[in-house]
Amino acid sequence: MTHAAPDTSDISLEAIHANTDTLARDVRRTPCLTLDSGVVSDMLGGGQAVLKLECFQHTGTFKARGALSVARGLDQAQLTRGITAASAGNHAIAAAWAARKVGASAKVVIQSNANPFRIALAKAQGAEVVIKAPGPDTFAEAERLMAEEGRHFIHPFEGPLTSLGTAGVGLELMQDADDLDAVIVSIGGGGLISGVAAAVKQINPACKVYGVEPMGAAGMQKSLAGGGPVTLDGVNTVADSLGAPMTLPLGHALCAAYVDEVVLLDDDMICAGMVAFQQEAKLAVEPAAGAALAAALGPLRARLSGLKTGIIVCGANIDVATYQMLITRGLPVYDALLATHG
Structure with a gap:
């Protein structure tokens, strides 16, 4: 097809x-x-x-540019529910920063092979960090957060x-x-x-x-x-x-x-x-x-x-x-x- x-x-x-x-x-x-x-x-x-x-x-x-561009487009209901992201590190940091800028909470999913330095940077931006195996497991956890918590997914590179x-x-x-x-x-x-x-x-x-x-x-x-x-x-x-x-x-x-x-x-x-x-x-x-x-x-x-x-x-x-x-x-x-x- x-x-x-x-x-x-x-x-x-x-x-x-x-x-x-x-x-x-x-x-x-x-x-x-x-x-x-x-x-x-x-x-x-x-x-x-x-x-x-x-x-x-x-x-x-x-990454801050794209993440904030998406975050600025969220309505009040979406901001109230917060955002999530799936990342090897840099996008999670940027998504957390963008969420803070627009007054939303951030629960981001970072791959388990990510550099600990980047995980620390995401936490420093105020994000709750969830660690998952690289690839499908990372994206699946972000999808779960969307479904169960209503969080808006800020995609790492598409949109x-x-x-x-x-x-x-x-x-x-x-x-x-x-x-x-x-x-x-x-x-x-x-x-x-x-x-x-x-x-x-x-x-x-x-x-x-x-x-x-x-x-x-x-x-x-x-x-x-x-x-x-x-x-x-x-x-x-x-x-x-x-x-x-x-x-x-x-x-x-x-x-x-x-x-x-x-x-x-x-x-x-x-x-x-x-x-x-x-x-x-x-x-x-x-x-x-x-x-x-x-x-x-x-x-x-x-x-x-x-x-x-x-x-x-x-x-x-x-x-x-x-x-x-x-x-x-x-x-x-x-x-x-x-x-x-x-």
């Missing part, structure tokens, strides 16, 4: 502007800075890397309000960085790239939009190749924020309309991207953010030579011990990149 493609017209440029204006009093307009690194510029053939620093957003990631929220990242980038030739966005379930790509392409159709996924969680690449959403048999990547087990119709449709290509990286290269951020930008980021710069310096390097490229630095919620481990893993790969280039 085939289903009609979802309507993407709700994610119009006019709607993106309106939603971004509505969120402006609570969401930070994050900095947009050209990376001052001769090493990166040289590797990009004299090109520029422009960083959109969503790692400085409330809750430490871009028009989520994409309108994340589209603010692309809108701000295009307003603050003139004449971008390309934009690179990491992909989990597609919530970030669906919004960013919609904004970028409607402002400048000539600007390329590249997505990047881990080899062990290549859902969007498979979706685009197959012409529809997919569910993965399993996920295996150090970039837990990019480990969505499926893609869904609206995210897929927006990516099919606006994303030029999705490239894949192995985990070692993702860790090398974290090293590049540390060495060249003095930024400590999580693997999902490292993937975007790694894609620029790896599989996309030749195509970006001499160009001005926006890179979405999507988040930095990572504890010291895990950061040290991943940086140590990525350092030889980054050194090899430099040696090969030199």
